[in-house]
Amino acid sequence: MIEVPEIQPDDGDGDGVQIDLISGERMANLRTMEKIRLILDGVHDGNIVILEEGLDPDEESRLIEVTMSEINPEEFTGIEIETYPRPSSDDGGLFNRLMGRESDPDNKLTVIGPANRIETLHKDENLISALVTRQ
Amino acid sequence: MGLLTDLRSSISRVTAKLFATPGQEPKRIGIYGPPNAGKTTLANRIARDWTGDAVGPESRVPHETRRARRKEDVEIKRNGNSVTIDIVDTPGVTTKVDYKEFLEHDIEEEDAVRRSREATEGVAEAMHWLREDVDGVIYVLDAAEDPFTQVNTMLIGIIESKDLPVLIFANKIDLEEASAQQIANAFPQHETVPLSALEGDNMDEVYDKIAEYFG
Numbered sequence: 001m002i003e004v005p006e007i008q009p010d011d012g013d014g015d016g017v018q019i020d021l022i023s024g025e026r027m028a029n030l031r032t033m034e035k036i037r038l039i040l041d042g043v044h045d046g047n048i049v050i051l052e053e054g055l056d057p058d059e060e061s062r063l064i065e066v067t068m069s070e071i072n073p074e075e076f077t078g079i080e081i082e083t084y085p086r087p088s089s090d091d092g093g094l095f096n097r098l099m100g101r102e103s104d105p106d107n108k109l110t111v112i113g114p115a116n117r118i119e120t121l122h123k124d125e126n127l128i129s130a131l132v133t134r135q
Numbered sequence: 136m137g138l139l140t141d142l143r144s145s146i147s148r149v150t151a152k153l154f155a156t157p158g159q160e161p162k163r164i165g166i167y168g169p170p171n172a173g174k175t176t177l178a179n180r181i182a183r184d185w186t187g188d189a190v191g192p193e194s195r196v197p198h199e200t201r202r203a204r205r206k207e208d209v210e211i212k213r214n215g216n217s218v219t220i221d222i223v224d225t226p227g228v229t230t231k232v233d234y235k236e237f238l239e240h241d242i243e244e245e246d247a248v249r250r251s252r253e254a255t256e257g258v259a260e261a262m263h264w265l266r267e268d269v270d271g272v273i274y275v276l277d278a279a280e281d282p283f284t285q286v287n288t289m290l291i292g293i294i295e296s297k298d299l300p301v302l303i304f305a306n307k308i309d310l311e312e313a314s315a316q317q318i319a320n321a322f323p324q325h326e327t328v329p330l331s332a333l334e335g336d337n338m339d340e341v342y343d344k345i346a347e348y349f350g
Contacts, residue, residue: 057296058266060289064230065262068255071232073248078231082285115231123283 017048017117017132024053024107032059036066043079043114044070048132053107054083080118082128084109161208161219162349165269167261167294169286170197170227172275173306177332178224181345182206184338190224196240198254200226203264211342218350223269226257228290265293271300271349278305278313278329282321291322300348303327304341309334 020042027035035055040063042049055063063079071078085108111118111128122129166174178190191204206222232254237247265272272294276282294301303322305315308329315329328344330337 057289057293061262061266061293064228064289065259067230068232068259068262071251071255073234073251077233078229081230081289083288115233120285 015134017134018042018045019048019050021050022052024051027051027053032062033066035059036063039063039112040066040070040079043112044076046114046117048111048113048118051110051112054110076114078115079112080115080120080130081110081112082120082123082130084111084128161221162270163205163221163223163268164271164273164345164349165223165225165261165264166273166275167225167265167290168227168275169277169280169284170229171195172227172277172280173332174227174275175200175224177273177275177304177306177330178204178206178222180332180335180338181211181222181341182209184342185209185211190222196242197236198227198232198250198257200224201250201253201257202226203257203260211346213342213346213350216346216350218346220345220349223264225261225264226254228258228261228286230286232258265290265297269299271302273302273304273345274325275304275306276318277307278315278318279307279310282318287321291325295324301325302344302348304332305329306332308336 022038027038030038036059039049039051063081067079070076111130113130113132117133119131119133120128121131166178168174175191175193179193182188182190186206186209188206190206191200193199203226204224206224208219209222210217210219232251234244234247234251237250238244242250274287274291274294276287291301303318303325305313305318305327307313308315309331315327319327326344326348328337328340330341
């Protein structure tokens, strides 16, 4: 059993944008609702959450459902989400090199952030371009 | 002679319903898609064509449909056969709802907040229906809009993971900027049918495909 440290949120008074880069290994040991809580707790804190290996379709369905239940007109308007499937001829890629290992080509890099802070400007097969604004 | 034939046909239908096995029950076909794709307009078109009734009110304001609505026992006749389905018109699926968007449609703030709250409940309900309660999906897209969105990709992925039969309808082909081909290119693994639910364009093919996929 690998011990993983808890994600420490920033103190909330900075000007920066916190990015949580979560490995597939960390997500693999979590149940569906634990994954969704990990994502949404980060997003509620105003962070951009990047998942190395994304969610499966059922988890995505539940993420939408739980997100909807937490939308509050004054505080939380939902999430922006983009996925970036890896090609079947995965040669490692930038993220894998960052994480230092190879990964399952079926999984997909996923970027999730608060809808009021992240806006996708452009997405194609090679690039996701997003504008992130401060709180 | 005609009267006798009609009577025999009616008795046959009633008998079929009385002795229907669970496998012969009408399939629940969910109409899914992003907000403002024309899902309710399509549901109403199908329901009016085959039952004479509508399913729900249509509007240009997003999230007009905030509860899943079901129209039962819609019998569609094609080529001497018939298929009976229950249509489930669902709220448009999204990952975000901001009440301020309603203000742009001259809706008062209090009403906008109420609508946004109902819309979020509706999307959650739609997702629940998709996981548990539909036997097939009609995925409706506005042919004048970019189909390469994350919500569309996720929803099609969720539908495929459930092994549900799915038809993609490229709606609003009456609009000058519409491109059904762009939708077909976005989801080449599925059949795309162009139509205008508002104008009633290409509805014969729509019903042929519904009978073929969900019969």
